[in-house]
Amino acid sequence: MFQSTYIGLDVHAQTVVACALNPATGEIERAKMAMEPDVVLSWIQRFPSDAKAVYEAGPTGYALARHLLVHGVDCVIAAPSKLLRAPGDHIKTDQRDSLGLARMLSLGEVTEVRIPTEEQEALRDLSRTRLQAQKSLTLAKQRLNALLLRHGLRYPEPTRWNRPHLQWLHRQHFEQAGTEYSYQSDLELVELLDAHLKRLDARIAEVAATCEYADVINALMCLRGVALTTAFGLAVEVGDWTRFTGATIGSYLGLVPSEHSSGQKRSQGSITKAGNTYARRLLVEAAWHQKPEFKRPGVTLQRRLDLVDSQTRVTALKANHRSSDRWEGFEQRGKLRVKANTAVAREMAGWCWALAAPLQEARKQVPAFSSGNVRAA
Incomplete structure (x- = not known):
């Protein structure tokens, strides 16, 4: 059975531009509303119960889709990289985007993104937090090494960031007050980020033992x-x-x-x-x-x-x-x-x-x- 109404949603942080398309009659209805799940739900509920909605995956996440699904609205999230766009179409507006989503949904040309549960998304957030912490630690170490290299100091051993290396770092001092402050600040940041990363690893080990994966x-x-x-x-x-x-x-x-x-x-x-x-x-x-x-x-x-x-x-x-x-x-x-x-x-x-x-x-x-x-x- 085909849905009688297809709804495209162009979702932003504060607003949602919606477009409802009825392929049988060609009727189009548009609306602009606040990015509030209850507001969007009440507008969609004006249409037949077999209506289907879609919006692009983006920074707004899955909260709106989950809210609509819980209340009986068939909602999917489209993969942005798989959306069809005409090469000669150089005009992009929210109204055009919402209409394009509705049309592609009616044609079955939407590649859906899997919507994780809240528990699954929480596990993903934890993993990505560790990734960002690891990147920050790597950058802090590079800055510290660069400062030492600019002043002609180089650790003589090939293995770094072990206990002897850290002891060597604490023994380094500079005559200029500005350089000394910068060095101590960078060294402190490295140690703080390293401790933060270890806490995250311990938390991941604890969660991984009992999670669904x-x-x-x-x-x-x-x-x-x-x-x-x-x-x-x-x-x-x-x-x-x-x-x-x-x-x-x-x-x-x-x-x-x-x-x-x-x-x-x-x-x-x-x-x-x-x-x-x-x-x-x-x-x-x-x-x-x-x-x-x-x-x-x-x-x-x-x-x-x-x-x-x-x-x-x-x-x-x-x-x-x-x-x-x-x-x-x-x-x-x-x-x-x-x-x-x-x-x-x-x-x-x-x-x-x-x-x-x-x-x-x-x-x-x-x-x-x-x-x-x-x-x-």
């Missing part, structure tokens, strides 16, 4: 280079792995080559870098750890393998051997290491799917508990 996290940690924070980030960013296959997960993460082919000519370029940037970054970083030859699990990896079932363990060991062999093959062929690492990351995406999807699929097939299934003692 606990079994997926344990499975992903069986891959070399995938520590707790990496597994946690991959699990919460992808969410439902059963949406993909081993072939499509790489495309979702932007790890497949771009292509421009026409006629008899086929041309492939760099990876698309589409989809989830954070998850792609985690896989690329983990792929570097697959380079050393893999013979047998070490102590840490063996402990992780003991936490999963036999099938997951077998799949993880195959993945580690396969990734190591791929690296060796690339090295023998003289492949550029950056490209080789990207190729390994793409394969790791498939292996992550092979580990996570069966667990989630089995969980979906478990019948829900009901009191009717309980027999009297």
Whole structure:
């Protein structure tokens, strides 16, 4: 059954521009309202109950969609990168955008974005907070090293940011008061951000053990280079792995080559870098750890393998051997290491799917508990 009315919403922080389209009659109704879920809901409820609404994914998040869904309004969120736009259309207004969304929804041309639950979004927020903390710490360390280098000071040992290095940093002083204050301020910031990152890691470890992705996290940690924070980030960013296959997960993460082919000519370029940037970054970083030859699990990896079932363990060991062999093959062929690492990351995406999807699929097939299934003692 087709919806009689399709509603496009151009959502901003303070306002919403709405457009309701009835394809059967061609009737269009527009409105501009405050960005208040109850206000938007009351306007949509003026239309038939089978109306369907859509708005683009953006900084306003999922709150409006959740509110509409709870109150019985069929609402989806469109992926902005998948929306069709005419090359010759150089006029962009909120009214045009809302009408375009309504038309594409009526034609079934909207690529929907998965709407996570509030609990799932909270886990994602925690993972992304750690990412920002890690970036801030890296930047603070770079500033401190740059200040020392400008004044001719360089730590003599190759390993940095361990206890001896920190003790060496505390022994450095400058005659000029301005430089001394700047140095002590940068050093204090590094230590504060490092302590903040450690608190976040401890919180993630606590949450990961009891969240809905606990079994997926344990499975992903069986891959070399995938520590707790990496597994946690991959699990919460992808969410439902059963949406993909081993072939499509790489495309979702932007790890497949771009292509421009026409006629008899086929041309492939760099990876698309589409989809989830954070998850792609985690896989690329983990792929570097697959380079050393893999013979047998070490102590840490063996402990992780003991936490999963036999099938997951077998799949993880195959993945580690396969990734190591791929690296060796690339090295023998003289492949550029950056490209080789990207190729390994793409394969790791498939292996992550092979580990996570069966667990989630089995969980979906478990019948829900009901009191009717309980027999009297």
